[in-house]
Structures are given as C-alpha cells and as structure tokens.
Amino acid sequence: MEISNSSAIVTGGASGLGAATCRALAEKGARVVVFDRNEDGAKQVAAEIGGEYIGGDVTNPDDCQRAVDLAAEGDELRIAVNCAGTGWAERVINRSGEPHSAQGFEFILRLNVIGTFNVMTRAAAAMAKVAPGEDGERGVVVNTASVAAFDGQIGQLAYSASKGAVVAMTLPAARDLSVVGIRVVTIAPGLFDTPLLATLPEDQRRALGESVLFPKVLGLPSQYGQLVVSIAQNRYLNGEVLRLDGGIRMPPR
Numbered sequence: 001m002e003i004s005n006s007s008a009i010v011t012g013g014a015s016g017l018g019a020a021t022c023r024a025l026a027e028k029g030a031r032v033v034v035f036d037r038n039e040d041g042a043k044q045v046a047a048e049i050g051g052e053y054i055g056g057d058v059t060n061p062d063d064c065q066r067a068v069d070l071a072a073e074g075d076e077l078r079i080a081v082n083c084a085g086t087g088w089a090e091r092v093i094n095r096s097g098e099p100h101s102a103q104g105f106e107f108i109l110r111l112n113v114i115g116t117f118n119v120m121t122r123a124a125a126a127m128a129k130v131a132p133g134e135d136g137e138r139g140v141v142v143n144t145a146s147v148a149a150f151d152g153q154i155g156q157l158a159y160s161a162s163k164g165a166v167v168a169m170t171l172p173a174a175r176d177l178s179v180v181g182i183r184v185v186t187i188a189p190g191l192f193d194t195p196l197l198a199t200l201p202e203d204q205r206r207a208l209g210e211s212v213l214f215p216k217v218l219g220l221p222s223q224y225g226q227l228v229v230s231i232a233q234n235r236y237l238n239g240e241v242l243r244l245d246g247g248i249r250m251p252p253r
C-alpha cells in the first residue's frame with residue numbers, strides 16, 4: 001500500500017509503541033490521527049509529527065466512532081493501528097487463597113479486546129468505502145497482542161486471555177474483510193522499552209534485556225513502528241500474527 005497520502009488512525013498514540021507508530025507512519029507521508037485517552041500526550045505527538053489528535057477511550061464506542069470519523073475525513077482512511085492497552089498482574093488465587101478479582105479480569109478484557117474490536121470494526125467500515133488501489137486493496141488493520149498470548153507467565157491470566165483473544169481475532173477478521181480488500185495483521189511484541197517498562201529499576205530492565213535470545217536488549221519502539229510500516233507496504237501479508245521479540249520465549253516467571 002502507498003502510505004503517503006493515506007490517512008491513519010493510531011490508538012494509544014500518545015505513548016510507547018503507538019507514539020513510535022505515529023512517527024513512523026508520518027515519516028512515510030501519512031496523515032496521522034493520534035487517538036488516546038491521554039489527550040495532552042496525543043496533542044504533543046500530533047504537534048511533533050504534524051498530525052491531528054483526538055482524546056477518547058477505546059472502550060467507549062462513541063469515542064471510537066468520533067476518532068474514526070476524524071481519520072476518515074478526506075476518504076483516505078487506509079491504516080488503523082491498535083496500540084491502546086495495558087498489562088495486569090494477578091494470580092488465579094493469591095497468597096491468601098482468594099480468587100482472581102472478576103473486576104480486574106473484566107477491566108483488562110474490556111480494554112485490550114473490546115477496545116481493539118471497537119476501533120477495528122469502525123475503521124474497517126470506513127475503509128470499505130475508500131476507492132480500492134492496486135489488486136483491489138483498500139486498507140490494513142494492525143492489532144497489538146503480546147508474546148504473553150503464547151508464553152503467559154505467572155500472574156498473566158487476564159493479560160494472556162486478552163492478548164490471546166487479539167491473536168484469535170486475526171484470521172476471522174482477515175477472512176471477513178477480504179471481500180473489501182482490507183488486510184488484518186497482528187504484532188505480538190516481546191519486551192519493549194516503553195513507559196510500561198520504564199517504571200522498573202535499571203538493573204531489572206537490564207536483566208530483562210539479558211533474557212532476550214538475540215540481541216540481548218529490550219526492543220525499541222521505533223522497531224515496532226518500522227514493522228507497522230512494512231506490514232502496510234507489503235500487500236501479501238495478511239491474516240498472520242508476527243512475533244517481534246528477538247527470539248525470546250518467556251519463562252514461567
């Protein structure tokens with residue numbers, strides 16, 4: 001797909017992997033709409049890349065529709081990237097023998113799964129109306145899972161369930177959208193150096209980097225953005241989940 005002159009919506013675009021994606025797409029000439037519940041952060045990234053921003057919550061369907069409508073202005077919405085999401089650490093039963101909180105489980109499923117569903121479905125509906133390009137291609141949706149979808153660690157019951165759902169949506173979404181020329185690809189990142197991990201002390205961050213097969217460092221958000229650009233440009237990539245993880249396989253803890 002020709003990124004330049006396409007419109008793109010990036011959820012979670014105010015920080016980490018989402019912000020890096022906004023930068024990478026803008027560098028290739030896309031008109032980027034940064035969508036994040038952190039409106040100030042979204043505004044900052046938009047100003048930096050010459051894009052637009054909108055504050056809102058991906059779990060709120062109306063907020064998602066407003067964001068997609070903004071990105072669809074000009075009838076060139078061809079790229080939707082879902083990066084809004086977060087982690088959750090809680091065991092099936094805690095040290096006192098109490099069960100995992102239903103509230104925590106529901107919160108993370110709502111954010112990571114329903115948030116992705118809300119934006120993917122609305123963005124696809126808008127993309128289905130744009131003029132097709134080469135081979136009838138109209139657009140691409142990139143969703144963000146995690147290696148935790150496959151190698152869930154101790155305390156990742158809810159997080160792994162949510163990312164497993166993002167992985168499982170990939171093929172049926174790609175099949176559904178094939179009739180309108182929209183591809184769906186999921187990235188499953190390993191350990192990336194974003195504000196999510198920045199809260200850890202330096203020695204723990206270094207130890208995490210050492211646990212990667214090669215190269216023995218945390219991934220850079222720019223490497224995630226680079227993969228989104230490649231996915232958008234490579235029209236033969238579809239219905240697949242790509243691990244971007246330096247070969248890491250997560251141990252139980």
Ligand SMILES: NC(=O)c1ccc[n+]([C@@H]2O[C@H](COP(=O)([O-])OP(=O)(O)OC[C@H]3O[C@@H](n4cnc5c(N)ncnc54)[C@H](O)[C@@H]3O)[C@@H](O)[C@H]2O)c1
Binds near residue numbers: 038085189
């Ligand atoms: N950083 C990693 O190592 C890593 C690894 C695997 C998967 N991931 C996944 O990648 C995604 C991005 O992670 P990150 O490290 O860039 O995190 P981050 O915390 O740096 O950025 C997440 C962004 O999402 C936004 N957000 C959160 N909830 C939202 C909501 N309800 N509505 C709108 N925006 C919301 C936040 O404001 C923030 O700007 C997440 O889904 C995360 O699970 C990250």
